[in-house]
Amino acid sequence: xxxxxxxxxxxxxxxxxxxxxxxxxxPLPQKALAGLCFSFLTxxxxxxxxxxxxxxxxxxxxxxxxxxxxxxxxxxxxxWGIAAPLTLTRLAQNLxxxxxxxxxxxxxxxxxxxxxxxxxxxxxxxDSRWIIGDLITLxxxxxxxxxxxHTTVARTHLSYRALVIxxxxxxxxxxxxxxxxxxxxxxxxxxxxxxxxxxxxxxGIWIATITGALPGCAAASEFYRxxxxxxxxxxxxxxxxxxxxxxxxxxxxxxSITSLLIIQAIALQRxxxxxxxxxxxxxxxxxxxWSEHEDLKKRFGNTWANYQKKSRxxxxxxxxxxxxxxxxxxxxxxxxxxxxxxEWTSNSFPxxxxxxxxxxxxxxxxxxxxxxxxxxxxxxxxxxxxxxxxHKHLGWAFIAWFMLLPGFSWLLNQCFDVSGLRNDNKQKEPxxx
Numbered sequence: 001x002x003x004x005x006x007x008x009x010x011x012x013x014x015x016x017x018x019x020x021x022x023x024x025x026x027p028l029p030q031k032a033l034a035g036l037c038f039s040f041l042t043x044x045x046x047x048x049x050x051x052x053x054x055x056x057x058x059x060x061x062x063x064x065x066x067x068x069x070x071x072x073x074x075x076x077x078x079x080w081g082i083a084a085p086l087t088l089t090r091l092a093q094n095l096x097x098x099x100x101x102x103x104x105x106x107x108x109x110x111x112x113x114x115x116x117x118x119x120x121x122x123x124x125x126x127d128s129r130w131i132i133g134d135l136i137t138l139x140x141x142x143x144x145x146x147x148x149x150h151t152t153v154a155r156t157h158l159s160y161r162a163l164v165i166x167x168x169x170x171x172x173x174x175x176x177x178x179x180x181x182x183x184x185x186x187x188x189x190x191x192x193x194x195x196x197x198x199x200x201x202x203x204g205i206w207i208a209t210i211t212g213a214l215p216g217c218a219a220a221s222e223f224y225r226x227x228x229x230x231x232x233x234x235x236x237x238x239x240x241x242x243x244x245x246x247x248x249x250x251x252x253x254x255x256s257i258t259s260l261l262i263i264q265a266i267a268l269q270r271x272x273x274x275x276x277x278x279x280x281x282x283x284x285x286x287x288x289x290w291s292e293h294e295d296l297k298k299r300f301g302n303t304w305a306n307y308q309k310k311s312r313x314x315x316x317x318x319x320x321x322x323x324x325x326x327x328x329x330x331x332x333x334x335x336x337x338x339x340x341x342x343e344w345t346s347n348s349f350p351x352x353x354x355x356x357x358x359x360x361x362x363x364x365x366x367x368x369x370x371x372x373x374x375x376x377x378x379x380x381x382x383x384x385x386x387x388x389x390x391h392k393h394l395g396w397a398f399i400a401w402f403m404l405l406p407g408f409s410w411l412l413n414q415c416f417d418v419s420g421l422r423n424d425n426k427q428k429e430p431x432x433x
Contacts, residue, residue, distance in 0.1 A: 008071040015079035022086035034234030035152035040081030042145040045171035085149035162224040216256025218245040218401040248316040324391035330369040332357040349391040382412040
């Protein structure tokens with residue numbers, strides 16, 4: 001066996017051996033397998049995206065896939081996505097506190113990285129600054145993946161779980177077609193594929209991408225806020241979600257994924273994303289549909305059956321048959337602009353009542369507040385206005401989903417504040433319960 005092959009075997013089978021021994025040490029807590037799946041996929045997908053920006057730290061040109069040696073890529077994912085979480089579990093089971101177990105796990109596996117990476121020169125060639133690069137990947141990928149495992153097992157920090165899982169599957173969505181298209185050393189070949197597009201075409205692709213992604217983003221947010229869960233089967237919502245985007249169709253995430261893959265195929269003029277879209281569509285209407293139907297029927301019974309009768313899987317309703325939820329908006333009626341906005345909202349969108357802001361029970365409001373009377377969830381500022389928009393037809397709903405995009409929602413709030421739609425009282429806005 002040649003030295004390069006020995007090194008490739010070591011960097012791949014070493015983490016597999018460590019993980020196997022940790023598995024055999026005893027039973028795992030509930031949700032541990034779900035956590036391991038999440039952490040492994042997080043490391044696997046995010047490493048692909050970050051590695052092209054780490055060329056100053058290391059080089060994996062031999063047999064590389066987008067600058068990553070396959071053995072190093074999978075070995076890293078197993079080491080940090082499976083072995084590290086299992087080590088955290090075993091340390092916590094042996095009466096160490098969770099913070100101490102977490103810190104010890106990071107110290108152990110960071111040390112393994114620092115010790116063993118220089119021992120595989122045939123797989124990874126290190127620059128003098130490689131330790132800085134390793135610390136960056138530790139902070140951006142490995143520690144977040146370990147936290148994802150812990151919070152999944154402990155069923156805590158739902159917002160963090162939802163955010164990281166959404167980022168992971170978004171990374172996979174964009175990374176998988178690129179892997180199928182080419183085994184390029186970096187992303188330069190992909191950049192060349194879209195050079196044929198003129199500025200108008202590129203703008204159109206961006207608009208189509210954002211539009212295609214909106215239903216999926218809205219669905220993930222609805223799962224988190226209303227369903228108290230995440231979009232993946234291992235960590236599902238505890239309540240059947242029929243509000244928001246789910247009033248318009250049942251499968252907004254599958255629709256977004258398929259749309260984005262088709263847009264990739266058009267932008268790159270390649271058939272691989274189109275094939276993936278077709279495979280995903282067939283899976284969704286076949287095995288996934290049957291499995292989802294049985295699971296939801298078992299968990300939610302007649303509630304699911306009634307929702308299924310009144311909704312469509314892939315083609316959204318313009319005017320959904322499901323009624324909008326009963327809601328109330330709290331408006332500062334001493335503010336002329338706020339009062340006018342509240343009146344317009346109540347008159348334009350069904351099932352919304354107005355209450356004076358001074359009747360709000362949890363402190364003094366800074367902005368407009370929307371409360372869903374069924375779930376008691378609340379939204380503030382432009383997010384509250386966006387929830388009102390979702391009480392009407394699909395056109396208003398698309399505007400609402402765009403308003404709720406991370407970052408853009410904050411920017412809109414600043415614009416509304418400048419327009420005089422903010423209470424000048426400096427008390428903090430109440431936390432979302």
